[in-house]
Amino acid sequence: MPNDKWNDEEIENLLRDFPKIQDGRQKAEVYNKLAQKEKMPRQPKRWLPLLVAIVAFLSISVLVASLLQQGGTDSSSETENSDSGPTMSTDEAQTEQAEPPEGPEGESEEDANLAAEQPVALRTAVYERDVEQSHILRVGLAYNGYVVPISFVIPEQLTDTAEPDAVELYETFAIQIDESALGFDEYHPYAGELEQNDSVISHFLPDGHSYDQGSASTLLYLSSLEETFMNQQEIRVLDEGGEAAQLSHIGIVEPFVPGEQGQSFYLLATSTGDWHLAPAYGMSPENVEEALMALQQSPNDDYHSPVPEEINYRVEMDGENATLVFEELLDLETLDGVEAMQMIESMALTAQSYDTSLRISNTVQAEWAGFDFSKELELPVSPNRIDWPEK
Template structure:
């Protein structure tokens, strides 16, 4: 063959001259021949697929190479079949290869990939300590569809914090004062709520919220519940109490309560069980109507129940467990749990809801009687990391 470069026109001309050959063999016969030839012996490595843009020339070149392979008289697949049958089979293979190459060209590196049932993306919804090595978590409670606060966590890179505050360790109140007005709540799937009315300040480990008249946070039990939940979700990890004052500096009297409010004790308000909370903008893990518990064992057992139409249990169907509470909480499944037998995202919700529930008591969790030693980012031979925040929200929702 001449040593020359082929252009697209020459390749298209070659394709147009290819004979239109009929192949009356069954698909089963073709598959058997291919299998006999060892066409399916190569193992596909389990790894992330990086986006590779295929040029049109590359796709045509692959097709042309397969055509030349066919025209060269390859007979080992078809055995006693004629040369026409071999060419037809190779034409089918060339068309399949072309479609696969085009599909790979359309694939993006951010797309969820499945290779031999392995999910090649991090499906975790919570935030973990290693994700804050060069960042800081900004916590905030957003207004959900059911007049309840949904806790979310936004990771702010240190360089952004230094640009905004002159330091990479601003307080949560300072971050709220800066970022609350910038969140595009509707784009994130929530109702507009922030920034709250009045003035939010801090005094040591106390948040002081001074409210104006006609603030509207006590017009009904739902609005009051949303307000209190928001304070816990936004400031509960960094402060001990919230004092709610009127413009005269006295304790606020809410119409739903009828007497001056006592300081809100944040440390007593965060011992929750986490459930699936389906919002218009997606699925989140949230406390079940802020029901608090005295012990982590009570909170973890409560996760098995469904006592309303809003919050759904994260526990997988047919799965049960026992809880042992020591320095580390041990959750033991009563039957050996095969994580691959369930939808992977549902498995992740269950694992993370347990971790979040335990973390509200400052406890870590060890799972026992799990078939897989490693799954996603978790190693079940070890104590699992304690989440530092629920429901990671992209920093893209902070408008600049």
């Protein structure tokens, strides 16, 4: 690198030797040209439109969400104002809509009616109130050698007379019963002639009848006759000459009183699969205490116990009055409604057949399905109700 050294004097002389630059333009002219000089255009920012679009989209989304929320709030507010209550779930809303207007005491009249009537609808027997403006045709229908009493409730306007006797009612309607459709054997009407004198029923058997083909057929016939005319004082089985009939397996048939011997009522299924409460003829104890206790066990393969296996009870007697006490506190609502009703009605029918009152004790419910367990149980007047169709 050259080692030249410059001093101030030399630099100063060198600068003086440069030619002088002169500009003869006026200051105003120079200023105007500078003012008119165009600025260099800037490079456009390509990301700016995308940013603007994103911001716009977010703004619109927020706005729409806000409007929807406001609309939902307004709708909820209107619902609350109209229902005078808090917002409820869908199921609750459907329940609320299904409820009828409330009655004067805060409980809807329809709800009160349902509470009173719906459990009663589970009942399968005929009770005293069912007899009003109706006639009860009780018929002992047959199935596989067993007798099942079926009670047809017939509106009184369907009968020719205001108070038909038992034979008139039977002869008018028994022939119309479609036994096979109900799951039973074809057995009615009886062969021969029926006659009623006051409360005495006479059945005149024709020659060649089939009611004594065997001990089973004879028992079926007599049991059916007894169930069909249960409310009469006496039944007589006669030949065509009016004398006491003689059946090959029992000899002369003596007049007998229907219902004189009580029966335990068990469940029996017919060909349709329907279950009915039926008396166990020939298998029932002599007294009501033993008959009620016997309900816990099936007497054979065809009869079934109406009492669930897990339920145990005892029977206490006070003279002719029976009290059935469950060993453990029984909540009837934990049972199937039909099974619970079959159990209660089998007990009631069994007690009724022995002409004995019945109390049921140690249940969670003081009242259930129209039964009041705080007093003597309401007993049926006849089992297995079927309403006769009105014309």
